[in-house]
Amino acid sequence: MIKFGLLWHKISLYASLLWHKISFCGIKFGLKLNISLLWKIWDYCNQATFNEVVYHQRTISSFLKVVFKEVDSNFAKLGTTNNSWFDYLILRRIGVETRAAPPPSMIEVHWWPPVGPWMKVNTDGSALGAPGSIAAGRVYRDHRGWVRGCFHFKRGLGFAFETELLAVIYVITIAHHKDWRHLWLEADLAYVVRLLNSHSLDIPWRFLASWKWTLRLLQDLRLQVSHIYREGNNVADLMVNRDCSEGWWPYALDEIKHAVALDMSTYSIIRIKY
Template identity: 70%
Template sequence: MGAPGSIAAGGVFRDHWGWVRGCYHFKGGTGFAFEAELLAVIYAITIAHQRCWLMLWIEEDSAYIVRLLEARSLDVPWRFMAAWKKALRLLEEFSVHVSHIFREGNCVADLMANPAMPEGWWPYARDEIKHAVVKDMATHSHVRIKH
């Protein structure tokens, strides 16, 4: 919402069939869109680690975040450095795949980042995203996580 402006982030965890295992949303104060993306991926890595979901496929619509993850780069704003380093350390315990997806290709995560969404973690698909989950699965049914 502006640059800089209020930032919010969200994400969705799916199993290898595409079904929702959980979703989250949080508000990140004031910042830039890149910072919201960064916080979303840090939060996702933390949640996955807490739940011992150690096979992780991160689909990210920020090509820059994808490059940061692939290179395990520390080229992030200073105020996020500690959290980013912790997330990178946690990733060492994962079998992880990182890929870029256009924002239009992941309606569910886009909905979860909506600033009007209440903050929280839900171990299911919220009503607001159920239609988008089905749409994303129909559109991307050929995509499966390889075990």
């Protein structure tokens, strides 16, 4: 026989495991299955609390086995368990076949300088909320990795993608003004990369006029656009998060010198992708 405290602990344990097991499965089926499971748990607990009904452990285990096997039969290829020995022991105990999640993959991220006469600019933006206070930072570097200019600005309320878009407009305008005709723009936001590669006009209307003017400036430039992971965009990230006043500087600021030196070394960052 099994008492209420042990009953609740055992059912809660299995229910938690079941939630992890179907977390990668279909939403509709998972929601329906969890509602049925929670209703049954509630019924068991009420019977044990108010009607002093005692249940055999075999009864609880049989019910949970049926629920788990229903998950297995509907999602034989999609469902996975957590990679933990605790999950494995529970599933083996109730006779359910386990499927471990695939191991994470590792990607080496490194910043590479451009080939002369190209100028490479790394961009980053942030928004403290949605919408929130927005800020952006950009760093221009030549083929030797030397900083040729950097800037930081803050604006009012907005979204993160609007920050990136506004910064790209500034980047291209400055490059055109400095007569840097070969520009390699590297960003960690796929939205900006897609806009520049397609010359799309699918942007917020308040930026449309400035964006059209930017596309006209691009006719005088050779532009290359690429995506970089955030781990390799540390210099631009430091420019975004600086607390000092906004502006343009034709040299490397003290707070980014160390990150610039790391980029020019053989230092790499490992990105773990689950």
